[in-house]
Amino acid sequence: MIVTLILAAEAAFWVVLALGLATRYLLRWREVSTVLLVGLPVIDLALFLLTFLDLRGGATASWTHALAASYLGFSVGYGPSVVRWADARFLHRFAGGPKPLPAPKYGAARSRYEWVLCRRTLVSVAITFALISALKLFTDASGTGVFDQWYWKLGIAAAVNTAIAVSYTLRPKEPPAGAIVEDGRIVGWRIPQQQQP
Template sequence: MNFIAWCIIAAEVGFWVVIILGLISRYILNRKALGIFFLALTPVIDLLLLIIVTVDLLNGGTATMAHSIAAMYLGVSLVFGKSMIRWADQRFLYYIKKEGEKPGKLYGYAYARHSLKGSFQHLIAYIIGAGILYMLILLVNDTERVSVFFDTLKLWSLVVGIDFAISISYFIWPRKMR
């Protein structure tokens, strides 16, 4: 596994560590400002990953799938980060602090709307990630060294399309309560 792949893993671990530290600070230690500080570190982790990838490529590195995944990770983290924090927040309150309502499951058209909202978020993450890839393509200015980025964009475009198709299918065949 190459250096960039390890950086992606470290960024993902770091993301969840600062979220957990933020929740513990907020709800166990009752230090709301410290909790906000930790939660605010999530975009800093994304920025560090982008800097590492950019420096690696500008120093002559050839783009790998790990570089592509880093750009995808950044887009997804920026767009879904707030909802992932909200998801963790609700579960921490209910399962750890024994407060609030049990996080519910969605069914029917409510689930379909939620899924479609997620597809639009995925599209925004794609636009951000594709923008980062395009920026890196322009900075490196050597299509041979960044050819994997074009393959990534093709595959990710297909995945976004499939995501929308699945979400739309829930309006036709709503998810039933189990």
């Protein structure tokens, strides 16, 4: 049952996101769009509450229950950035907006970008950890030992993201020779001067 709910919540997230952006840029219904986009976390919250009730109702805990909690953690940590990402692309494609900039690749800008991602991951991990712990402590469900494995996965995700951010801080990626870089992105190339005879 939980797998079906997870799939339904995932589909609902993207459908509501698309509807929110379509009402904003195609129909010019900004208020309706705002309500839809602000309501996105409600989908994952509903999934978590149904997961909680499933365990309270006597279901045996499984990795799918932990995954449902992870969806809400992801929604809190990454949800706003996912909406901004989709918004910029929808604006460009359907409303004549500017082409979205790619993520920075070089230097201090890339390091800052990686730390932003790391912060989002740490928030997601902390929320998911708290939610899984709540499922474990307040449902009296059997089989919650499976959640201990999920704690390890959360720890690994946090450690990997932190290691990546540290590596880009200690050894920033250098752009190719001759590249003109602004804010970590290549914006042009220097033309080598010809040697005078």
